[in-house]
Amino acid sequence: MPPFAPLRVRGGAHQLRRALRRRRRALAAGLAMTAAALAASGSRGADGAETEAAAAAHRERPPAAEMVSAPVRIADAATVRLLRPGDRVDVIAAGGAPSGEASDARVVAAGARVTAVPETRGQAGDGGALVVVSVPRATAAVLAGAGATSRLAVTVC
Known part of the structure; x- marks a missing residue:
């Protein structure tokens, strides 16, 4: 048998990749359609009525608290300089008891x-410093009430 060059098939790997890509796209489209159908049906049964478990979950779930930004004047300005946006803090109110009493x-x-931690520009050292925190509207x-009647402090969580 005479020697001959190896046989090379062109485009075979490319066709295989293309076929796999089509199969993945079809699978993704099917999953997307299933998710859309489930989302559209929500928690409704076959007759369109809300299932008992879903209705109970809606009754027990408290409404989401609306978050607002609240500026707070902290008594110790040096403590505020340690804070950065994103930090979690507890705000503590210390009542204004007369000296000698706890x-x-x-x-x-x-x-x-x-x-936010706004810059302090030439404020007196005893005036404290401002910090803005995100809290529920009721908080x-x-x-605001505690800031008017007490000195406020923070602890980093």
Whole structure:
């Protein structure tokens, strides 16, 4: 038998890749259609009525709290300089008890996210410093009231 050059088939690997790509696309399209159908049907049964388990979940789930930005003046300006946006802090109100008596400290906002730490420009050292935290609307009202009657401090979570 005489020697001959090896037989080479052109485009074989490319055709295989293309076929696999088509198969993946078809599978992805099928999954997307299934997900869309499930989302459209939601928690409804075959007759269109909401299932009992889904109805119970809707009743038990509390409404999502609307988050607002609340500016808070912290008594210790040096503590505020340690904070960065994204930090989680507890805001603590220390009651203004007369000297000689122990003051009651209470947590006003737990786990509040720091959104901004404005620069202090030539403020007096005793005036504290401002920090902006993201809290639920109800907590923002409590923070505003506590800031008017107490000295506020923060602890980093």
